[in-house]
Amino acid sequence: MKKLIPLLVLAATVFYVARTLMPVPEASAFKIAAFGELPVLVNGRIKPLDTVARSSLLQLQGRQRVSSPLVSAPIVATPSEWLLEVVFRPEKADTFPTFQIDNPDLLALLGKTEDDIKIKYEKTALKVLSVFGFVPSHFRRFSLRDLTPHIGTIQEQAKLADPIEAAVRTPFQRAVLQLYGNLVHYQRLRHALVAPGRTDFLGDLLKFQDNVVAGVAAVRAKQAGQEHDAALVSTMTEIGESFVIMAESTNLLVIPPDAGNSDPTAWKPAGAALLETFRTGRVNSGALAYAGLAHAWRNNQPEQFNKLIELYRAEIGKRLEPQLTKVGAEKRFNVAQPFYSSMTLYAVALFVGLFSWLLWPDVLGRSAFWITAVAWLVATGGMAMRMWIEGRPPVTNLYSSALFVGWGAVGLCLILEQIYKNAIGSVAAGVIGFSTLLIAHHLSLSGDTMEMMRAVLDSNFWLATHVIVVTAGYSATFLAGFLGIIYILRGLFTRTLDSVTADALTRMVYGIICFATLFSFVGTILGGIWADQSWGRFWGWDPKENGALIIVIWNAVILHARWGGMIKQRGLMNLAIGGNIVTSWSWFGTNMLGVGLHSYGFTDAAFVALSGFVLSQIAFIGLGCLPLSLWRSFNRRPAAGQPDAAAAAPGR
């Protein structure tokens, strides 16, 4: 039985993960998933439209689901379906609440009073839940139609805020600029595939195709001052103008290079491809295909829609097969959302691990281990997938560093758990794995997480060595800190920290700090070597370099204090928690300074989170400094021949 239950848990976990990998059956007659798999070049990378849809939704409204608090079912089934509505039926998409606004000043500017945005639930149960925050109490997301009357005001305020340096902008200015940026982003999507304001773009294009040769001749005649068909000239000018709008107001390069053109950067916007018609006399087949899809979608013709996607896919597949394989894989990766499954499993592992300290330590401890292991494998798979798609080492930006810090720390936890079998590894893994993935989720709100590397960072060799090793150092330092927190919380508030566990924790923390010292040191000097190789100087006192140096020094302080007998168990734990502060500052704080060569990720909203984290760690250290007589694990009354408190806790 003791062996069976953990295995059953393992099987259930594997089943849960396997389910996320299964293809999701299409809910409608349209092959929306196939639309999401069509390739597009945005921000320097060829990706599926599905990625565009998801990263746009995250950027606009902080989540991938489109729904209203008053209706329980989501408005659209998938992000791809939302994108379809935006590009092909904007008049409908404009009514979806997809613009998140939280800043009260900005809400006031848009004429939203407290009364306007308070959600009035019909059911009493919902009313009660909303008071406690289980369901939203206020509308936070608005549709384009809500915002349309205020576009001028938003634009004006954005213009005022724009020249101000990013670091000194007020929350209102940041909110205005973000909203303005989001409106622009939405506009770019709307104009990506069909011309604005034309209800039958396909029909217009077909007519255009028939008339273009005569039309161009008429325009030439007009320019030369000869006799010409005035109506034809004006049709040509009109449609030409709408192509220009399409070409200039989008950054989605949906039309792949023409056959025979091997330049991978020759992708163009649909509008640009259509403008070429005036020269070639033939409407680009890709642009025509998208117009056809628009027609089928608007007129509810699923067969035509599906057939057209199939044909278009086959047509571009002839020359883009390797890219399309990657794009398709990325689409499936998006749907599977491995990091969300992993996050859920870490949370479960955390609770199972915590309970194992109270009852059935063997059964629950092993179960927690298996859940952690599966969660870690899922995260590993996700990261491997990202590496393959990007063709890069695992850490390329702040987002992927969060993934990697969690991955590294959990990996170490699995080793610890395999050695000690006391669920401490699983609990630490649960906390760190969950929180790093949560951080990663928040970092993903700024757009696509697979960005192109700026020239200075474009070196796979150094990304694979320096960045990986330094990030592994972060992982280890955090892990030591969290083990320290477990020691203090268990010792202070429970009776479960017996001397065997306490000694085991001490050895774990000590070992992990040795590991952290080695990795952060080697990583830092590899960075120095990179700097010397590229810039002729080993060390430049750049904030990120200093941050890494501080971690190394802090770990050296802990080790020397320990060797010199200046600290014992509790001191070690407290200093290890201090490592959390130092590492979080090095990881995020240095990027908030906005100076130096390394500051590639400016993150202003994260400042509050960082301060909160630092304060919480100081609080833990404060708890750790409380006198031993207050520690429940150590203050056993000297009843029935027990030694007194001081003797029960030697060397702490």
Added chain:
Amino acid sequence: MSELIRQFRNFFVSLRLTVVLLVLGMILVFAATLDQVNLGIWAVQEKYFRSFFVLWNVGDIPVPVFPGGYFVGGLLLINLTVSHLYRFKFTLRKSGIFLTHVGLILLLLGELFTGLLQEDYSMRLEQNVPKNYSESFRENELVVLDVTDSQFDDVVSVPEERVARAEAIQHPKLPFRVVPKEYYPNSALQNRPETEAPGNAPSKATQGIGQRVRLVPLPITYKQNERNIPAAFVELVGSSGSLGTWLVSADPRLPNQRFEHAGRTYEIAMRFLRTYKPFELTLLKFSHDRYAGTEIPKNFSSNIRLKTPDGQDDREVLIYMNNPLRYSGLTFYQASFEPGNDKVTILQVVRNPSWLVPYIACSLMTFGLLIQFGIHLFAFVGKRRAPRALPA
């Protein structure tokens, strides 16, 4: 050994001192990093790391508030060296610790030498224009050139500090004294309108372009992407009286101001401090790619011709990101470009004679740590195995 010396020795060899110094060092680095927002990266290095004490100005009096980089680093160096000489008995078990600390001593020394010896310059190259000098990022010079001979210029350079101190300079190569009158550490130049508004003081310059432009003093900037543009009014005084007062400014748009004296032609200017090289570089082509459909730079590269006057070297080199040119003790790397102008490249030039030291130091330390923690790990694994063997 007297008690005093014993106490002294015990202080310097103690592990407690090590820990205190490490903590002080950490606080120093942290404070310096935060202060970069105000002072910029260069001023911070001078204030925090290349100093014995960090000084704060209370009123006008600088007050030492915290030990600086030389103080902490120096004591750490003494602490390390002394405690190793005094306490340390070399054994195989401690070889890791030994190697790590020898490496650290080297690293600290290397950083000291780097601080003393490293020089950075910038080099802005225009396409097809040969250049044989680099320019300082922060320092400037007042120069008087004798350009009478068309073959070469005879340059007399006055360091900026002496201009700032308004020190009169008499140089054997010049038939006049150079008398700096007023100095502005940062400034901008504006055109003076043809008809001066009443109430505006006339220019203090009586010669050259200074009569037509107005000098606007600016506060000193510490921003990393800006530099101070100093300016000064300089009077030249010959044996038979003043030749006039010139306005000079390091603004690169201001050309050298030419004048005649005693049958020779001179030029006067203030400019970024130059260091001449025994070779010249010519930009042949600057390339800059962006990722398709974005403004994100993908790469920059400069195709450059390197030529020495003796003809020993005459070749083309390609400098791009993460691939600098190393030549005659200098490292040239692709630092920047001028947006919208692809006929110009900006290189950074670094001289760092002690560049090899960190490599040696870091290899020693890495090996040391590996050995040390490896010994711990094996001891730990061994201990865990042992109890299981007992019951059998």
